[in-house]
Amino acid sequence: MKTIKVKAPATIANLVCGFDVLGLCTEVPFDIMEVRLRDDREVIIKSADGYPLPTDPALNTAGAPLLEMIKKLDKDIGFDVIIQKNIKPGSGIGSSAASAAGAVVAANFLLNQPFTKDELVRLAMFGEKVASGVKHADNVAPCIYGGITLVRSIFPLDIIPITAPPLYVSIVHPQIEVRTADARQILRKEVLLKNAVKQWGNIAGLVAGLMKEDYGLISRSLEDVIIEPVRSVLIPGFVDVKKKCLQVGALGGGISGSGPSIFMLSADESTATLVAQEMEDVYQQLGIPAHIYKSNINCQGVTLFDETNDNHAVL
The missing domain is CATH 3.30.230.10 (Ribosomal Protein S5; domain 2)
Incomplete structure (x- = not known):
């Protein structure tokens, strides 16, 4: 060929x-x-x-x-x-x-x-x-x-x-740009030991939850105490999106890569559809155009x- x-x-x-x-x-x-x-x-x-x-x-x-x-x-x-x-x-x-x-x-x-x-x-x-x-x-x-x-x-x-259990991904890409290089520059060079320990626990918990097909453990582990608090300020609507998606049943989620896209994981397709709708509603209210995606892994x-x-x- x-x-x-x-x-x-x-x-x-x-x-x-x-x-x-x-x-x-x-x-x-x-x-x-x-x-x-x-x-x-x-x-x-x-x-x-x-x-x-x-x-x-x-x-x-x-x-x-x-x-x-x-x-x-x-x-x-x-x-x-x-x-x-x-x-x-x-x-x-x-x-x-x-x-x-x-x-x-x-x-x-x-x-x-x-x-x-x-x-x-x-x-x-x-x-x-x-x-x-x-x-x-x-x-x-x-x-x-x-x-x-x-x-x-x-x-x-x-x-x-x-390995992972069935998961559905909802993504919103607000039509603003966050350059990866810029998003890296604003990160802190040092972190508190207590935050590092909590982050290590969440990473280990997430990997274990995926491999054990434990949705509860996956949900509890989807927490970022180091990167998200710094980068989320670059993304309008981030707090509302996360809050409303969790309310309709998302397991959890956060910033995709360096942003501005936000992702949420769900255990079933019907929840992922509700999550995608909440994402769309938030950005319609903000008046910011956004692309919405729903996907399997x-x-x-x-x-x-x-x-x-x-x-x-x-x-």
Whole structure:
């Protein structure tokens, strides 16, 4: 094959208490990426829908990982990448990760899969560095592995897929922008020991709750005492959204990535629908346009895309 088209899905990083270590892959929204092999060492980036993308591959979140891939292979190959960017940068739902993961998974497939999933995550992290200045994996790991992932370590990379009970995700993306780099700059450099201990307990409780399929433990553990109090001030309506979603039965939730998107987890689809309605109502009252998504957990990550019937298959 010389050309492949893939769906690169959105992801939710942190999962409230797991800053930079926990992530979840969703079914919607998703970017559509077409990747073509070249017989030189060039990476050419194009927009499929006119959305302004950086054309210098070193400054593009899809291009930078591909440049690293070419270095590792040391062959006369390159890639044309055409991106339909449905996950807008600054949304907090893994825009840069979708581009980075989609590019490397597609390229790996075209090359008969010489790279493992861990190696693809390492490559995709170069795209995250372009976006935020930091090589983090909490978005690219679930985008490549699917499902929920724990990044136990970056150096050396150690990714653990986490099993989970049925969960439904409601997301609101208010149409304001919070840049990841800016959201990182406002974080405190030091935290109180008592807050760190509470956060560690919540992370451990959340992972245990997911693996034990204990909705009560999941709900109790969805608490962030370090990051959310600082970042939530950047998101109008955050307090009302969280309060009202919990009142209609959400297990819990918080800021998706660095924001401004907010996510909530529910144990059943009917509750997730009520949660999505509450999210929409809050932003209608504020007069802020917002996109609403409701999704299952995507257990596959980046998949082949068939535009004739929107089928997908695991790569």
